[in-house]
Amino acid sequence: MPILPKTQQFLNETGSVSRFAGHFFSIGVKPRYEIRELLTQCYIIGYRSLPLIGLTGFIMGLVLTMQLRPSLIIYGVESKLPVMIGIAIVREIGPVITALIFAGKIGSSIGAELGSMKVTEQIDAMEVSGTNPFKYLVATRVLAATLMLPVLTILGDAICLFGSYLGVNIHTVTNYKLFITQVFQSLSFGDLLPALIKTFFFGFAIGIIGCYKGYYSNKGTRGVGNSANSAVVLSSVMIFIIDLLAVQITDVLGLN
Amino acid sequence: MKNETNLSAKQIGKHITEPIIVIEHLCKKFGSNVVLNDFNLTVYKEENVVILGKSGSGKSVLIKCIIGLLKPDSGNLMVFGENVPQLSHDELDRIRSKMGFLFQGNALYDSMTVRENLEFPLRRHWIDFSQKEVDALVLEALDNVGLIHTIDMMPAELSGGMLKRVALARTMILKPDVILYDEPTTGLDPVTAREIDTLIITLQKKYHTSSIIISHDMNCVKNTADRVVLLLDGKCYTDGSYRDFETSADKNIKQFFE
Numbered sequence: 001m002p003i004l005p006k007t008q009q010f011l012n013e014t015g016s017v018s019r020f021a022g023h024f025f026s027i028g029v030k031p032r033y034e035i036r037e038l039l040t041q042c043y044i045i046g047y048r049s050l051p052l053i054g055l056t057g058f059i060m061g062l063v064l065t066m067q068l069r070p071s072l073i074i075y076g077v078e079s080k081l082p083v084m085i086g087i088a089i090v091r092e093i094g095p096v097i098t099a100l101i102f103a104g105k106i107g108s109s110i111g112a113e114l115g116s117m118k119v120t121e122q123i124d125a126m127e128v129s130g131t132n133p134f135k136y137l138v139a140t141r142v143l144a145a146t147l148m149l150p151v152l153t154i155l156g157d158a159i160c161l162f163g164s165y166l167g168v169n170i171h172t173v174t175n176y177k178l179f180i181t182q183v184f185q186s187l188s189f190g191d192l193l194p195a196l197i198k199t200f201f202f203g204f205a206i207g208i209i210g211c212y213k214g215y216y217s218n219k220g221t222r223g224v225g226n227s228a229n230s231a232v233v234l235s236s237v238m239i240f241i242i243d244l245l246a247v248q249i250t251d252v253l254g255l256n
Numbered sequence: 257m258k259n260e261t262n263l264s265a266k267q268i269g270k271h272i273t274e275p276i277i278v279i280e281h282l283c284k285k286f287g288s289n290v291v292l293n294d295f296n297l298t299v300y301k302e303e304n305v306v307i308l309g310k311s312g313s314g315k316s317v318l319i320k321c322i323i324g325l326l327k328p329d330s331g332n333l334m335v336f337g338e339n340v341p342q343l344s345h346d347e348l349d350r351i352r353s354k355m356g357f358l359f360q361g362n363a364l365y366d367s368m369t370v371r372e373n374l375e376f377p378l379r380r381h382w383i384d385f386s387q388k389e390v391d392a393l394v395l396e397a398l399d400n401v402g403l404i405h406t407i408d409m410m411p412a413e414l415s416g417g418m419l420k421r422v423a424l425a426r427t428m429i430l431k432p433d434v435i436l437y438d439e440p441t442t443g444l445d446p447v448t449a450r451e452i453d454t455l456i457i458t459l460q461k462k463y464h465t466s467s468i469i470i471s472h473d474m475n476c477v478k479n480t481a482d483r484v485v486l487l488l489d490g491k492c493y494t495d496g497s498y499r500d501f502e503t504s505a506d507k508n509i510k511q512f513f514e
Binding site for chain 1 (some may be wrong): 323
């Protein structure tokens with residue numbers, strides 16, 4: 001049976017992204033190390049994303065609490081609200097929502113930036129200037145995304161829990177210490193570690209896909225736009241696929 | 257004029273004989289599209305060679321092969337006596353530090369200031385420069401193109417002519433022995449284009465460089481060429497002086513003057 005063209009295109013694309021990722025491990029991690037550019041990218045990718053991650057995390061915590069509270073009141077377990085919120089945020093909502101916001105902001109930005117540099121021959125100019133553009137542009141951005149997303153997730157989780165605390169306090173007066181104690185009493189090592197580990201994979205996928213789409217961008221403004229767009233779409237899909245695999249693996253390992 | 261051969265620099269009146277770039281039987285195709293087909297060319301020290309050809313004739317592909325951005329399918333491409341397609345990445349970097357490339361669209365890094373754009377090649381070519389030397393070279397390069405006042409400006413703040421001058425300054429900053437120009441005057445008004453032509457000649461005389469200039473702007477050809485090569489069907493169709501081309505009865509040449 002002939003393979004449908006769309007399927008073939010998808011498989012080709014998957015193969016190309018995998019080769020690109022392999023290139024990162026074979027070339028990107030060898031000297032010469034672009035430490036200065038890596039730190040610059042950590043600042044741009046990490047620090048500059050914090051306000052957006054913080055704001056969305058805060059709103060998410062607040063809304064989640066306000067939505068959950070009426071249901072818990074019906075079953076008479078309102079006191080378990082910090083426990084539920086804590087587990088939901090730390091295990092799933094925090095990492096996934098942060099990664100999706102990160103993919104929207106950073107994936108598109110990397111795709112558009114590298115796409116634009118490709119179209120305007122800046123990548124060629126870099127190569128002519130004795131610089132390996134893969135190391136300078138790709139390796140630094142992928143590494144920065146991989147390292148910064150876990151940090152942003154931890155901070156995002158904290159802000160999300162603060163939003164949740166304020167949500168609880170809209171209707172009742174709850175001590176912050178009590179709220180936090182209840183949250184952390186419900187969490188175990190098996191909740192924190194897998195959630196944190198998967199954010200490294202989310203970050204790596206967002207970085208690699210953004211760079212791949214930008215690096216192989218088609219010429220013209222439409223090409224750059226498509227690179228940015230498809231970087232976000234593909235990264236978002238990859239986040240859910242990695243999340244699904246992570247859940248299966250933690251389940252097999254008995255960490256759930 | 258000769259067909260399918262190269263005039264030596266002596267024949268066109270320059271007392272220079274040392275070949276810097278020797279291209280023999282160069283072939284390059286993309287899929288079924290043959291761009292360069294048995295192309296031959298020799299460029300001598302301190303010679304300005306203009307490659308003339310229609311759009312899509314493979315001129316840009318040729319100079320990208322020379323600087324190692326593209327790999328030819330077959331043939332020899334000797335620069336400073338070394339076969340470029342066979343060089344390792346590090347060897348290619350070493351050769352590139354002696355070559356400059358002026359991109360058609362300037363290719364200035366738009367996230368960097370003019371100063372950072374000019375510093376970039378100085379810091380990347382494994383050559384140790386002190387900060388004092390870097391500052392001096394940046395100022396000298398900008399002085400050469402008359403744009404010292406733009407040193408802390410972003411590329412987006414500059415006009416088309418200024419961008420081209422800054423790109424030229426960046427190309428010249430390592431004082432290369434060979435400069436490859438990809439359509440240096442395309443998209444510029446005639447006055448600015450003439451200024452760029454003058455700059456190319458002035459800087460060539462100052463630093464004794466050899467150049468390959470890709471162009472179909474006949475004013476640029478007239479102002480800059482020691483020798484003109486017509487690239488047609490992937491081959492060196494003919495070469496000669498600008499005067500030879502101007503007076504030629506060949507219809508393939510005449511069309512550039514119409």
